[in-house]
Amino acid sequence: xxxxxxxxxxxxxxAGIDAAxxxxxxxxxxxxxxxxxxxxxxDAFDPRAVAGLLAAKGRGRHKPSPVLVGSTDALxxxxxxxxxFAEDLIEAFWPGGLTLVLRHRPSLAWDLGxxxxxxxxxxxxxPLALELLxxxxxxxxxxxxxxxxxxxxxCDAAFRMLxxxxxVYLDGGPTSGPVSSSIVDLTGGAPVLVRxxxxxxxxxxxxxxxxxxx
Numbered sequence: 001x002x003x004x005x006x007x008x009x010x011x012x013x014x015a016g017i018d019a020a021x022x023x024x025x026x027x028x029x030x031x032x033x034x035x036x037x038x039x040x041x042x043d044a045f046d047p048r049a050v051a052g053l054l055a056a057k058g059r060g061r062h063k064p065s066p067v068l069v070g071s072t073d074a075l076x077x078x079x080x081x082x083x084x085f086a087e088d089l090i091e092a093f094w095p096g097g098l099t100l101v102l103r104h105r106p107s108l109a110w111d112l113g114x115x116x117x118x119x120x121x122x123x124x125x126x127p128l129a130l131e132l133l134x135x136x137x138x139x140x141x142x143x144x145x146x147x148x149x150x151x152x153x154x155c156d157a158a159f160r161m162l163x164x165x166x167x168v169y170l171d172g173g174p175t176s177g178p179v180s181s182s183i184v185d186l187t188g189g190a191p192v193l194v195r196x197x198x199x200x201x202x203x204x205x206x207x208x209x210x211x212x213x214x
Contacts, residue, residue, distance in 0.1 A: 002163075002164050002166060002167060002168070002169065003016075003019055003023075003167065003168050003169070004155070004159070004168075004169040004171060005019065005168070005169070005170055005171060006171050007128055007170050007171055007172045008171075008172075008173060013128070016168065016170045017131055017132055017135055017170075019168050020032070020132055020136065020168045020170060021132070021135050021136045023167035023168045024041075024042065024043045024046075024049070024136050024139070025043070026167075027042075027043070027046050027048055027049040027052070028042075028049070028166075028167030028168065029041065029042055029049070029052060029053055029056060029162075029165060029166045029167055029168075030042075030132070030139075030166065030167065030168045030169075030170065031144045031155065031158045031159070031162065031166050031168070031169045031170065032128065032129050032132055032141075032170045032172070033126055033128055033129060033155075033170065033171075033172035033173070033175050034068070034124040034126050034129050034141075034175065035095070035096065035097060035124050035125040035126045035129075035175070035176060036097055036124075036151075036175065036176070036177050036178075036179060036180055036181055036197075036198060037143050037144070037151040037152060037153055037175055037177035037178060037180065038143070038144040038151070038152045038153065038154065038155065038157070038158045038175060039068070039129075039141040039142060039143055039144050040053060040056065040057070040141065040142060040143075040144040040158070040162060040166060041053070041068065041139040041140060041141035041142075042065075042139065042140050042141075043136070043137070043139065043140070044067050044110055044112070044137070044138040044139055044140045045108075045109060045110045045137075045138075047110065047111035049140075050065060050110070050111060050112055050113070050140045051111075052165075053065060053140060053142065054113065054142075055165075056162055056165040056166070057142060057145065057146060057147050057162075058146050058147040059142070059147045060113075061113040061114050062113070062114050063113065064112040064113025064114060064115045064120075065112050065113060065140035065141065065142045066099055066119075066120040066121065066122060066140070066141060066142065067112070067119055067120065067121045067122075067138050067139065067140055067141070068121070068122055068123070068124055068129065068133055068138065068139050068141045069121060069122075069123050069133060069138050070123070070130050070131075070132075070133030070134035070137075070138075071123070071133075071134065072090060072094065072123065074133075074137070074138055075090075075121060075123070077105075077138075078102075078104050078105060078108065078119060078121065078138060079102045079103065079104055079105065079119070079121070080103070080104075080105050082102070083102075083186050085186055085190075085191045085208050085210075086100055086102065086186050088207050088208060089184060089191075089204070089207055089208060090123075092207045093199060093204075093207075094122075094123045095123040095124055095125035095126075095130065096123075096124075096125045096198070096199075097122075097125070097179075097180075097181040097182060097197060097198030097199055098122065098181055098182055098184065098198075098199055098204075099120050099121065099122040099181045099182065099183045099184070100120070100121055100122070100183075100184055100186055101118050101119070101120045101121075101183065101184065101185040101186060101187055101194065102118065102119060102121060102186055102187065103117055103118055103119075103187055104117065104118065104119040112140055118187050120183065122181055126172070126175075128170060128172040132170070143180070144158035144161070144162060144166075145157075145158070145161050145162075146161045146162070149161060150178065151177060151178055151180065153174055153175050153177045153178055154171075154173070154174045154175070155169055155170075155171035155172075179197050179198050180195070180197045180198070181195075181197050181198055181199075182195060182196055182197040182198055182199040182200075182204065183195040183197070184204065184208075184211070185214075190210050190211075190212055191204075191208045191210060191211045191212065192211070192212045192213075192214050193211055193212065193213045193214060194214055196213075201213055
């Protein structure tokens with residue numbers, strides 16, 4: 001049965017976090033607010049749950065899910081070595097609207113889709129999202145919409161699209177969206193701006209002058 005929690009109230013927020021962690025441990029999906037739009041997430045290390053996330057959105061494996069982390073320490077468990085570019089961008093823009101594409105540890109037991117050994121990872125600047133991520137660990141999270149539909153800026157919009165396919169909805173009020181995070185690919189020799197979003201190319205270039213715009 002789908003549960004929804006109004007996280008503006010402390011007692012409901014605490015109960016919602018607990019319910020979300022339990023749902024994730026059982027392979028369920030959770031809708032949560034981020035600093036951009038609402039996302040739908042699963043345990044990043046549960047392949048069946050991640051497959052369920054993609055199915056709920058009507059999204060294929062060729063569009064793998066990004067991963068959200070609750071701290072830079074959690075990133076270290078996913079990525080073996082951080083390029084200097086990554087360190088500089090993280091210091092400047094995390095938590096916030098910046099997704100980094102990095103090579104993940106080959107030993108990780110996960111299946112996010114057709115990633116080619118990479119992971120798109122972000123630390124969101126939203127207190128409710130960070131609280132959940134620190135309690136549950138890294139989550140595969142994509143915008144809480146059906147494919148080709150607008151990304152939701154409130155919990156009602158997410159529920160209208162995803163309904164009972166989600167176990168727990170955490171309602172944190174409207175988000176600041178609809179602009180998505182900017183994406184920088186750091187898997188090659190130089191940083192490449194794949195998608196300009198919340199952060200402009202100019203803002204990113206001030207931190208990594210060698211940035212290429214794809």
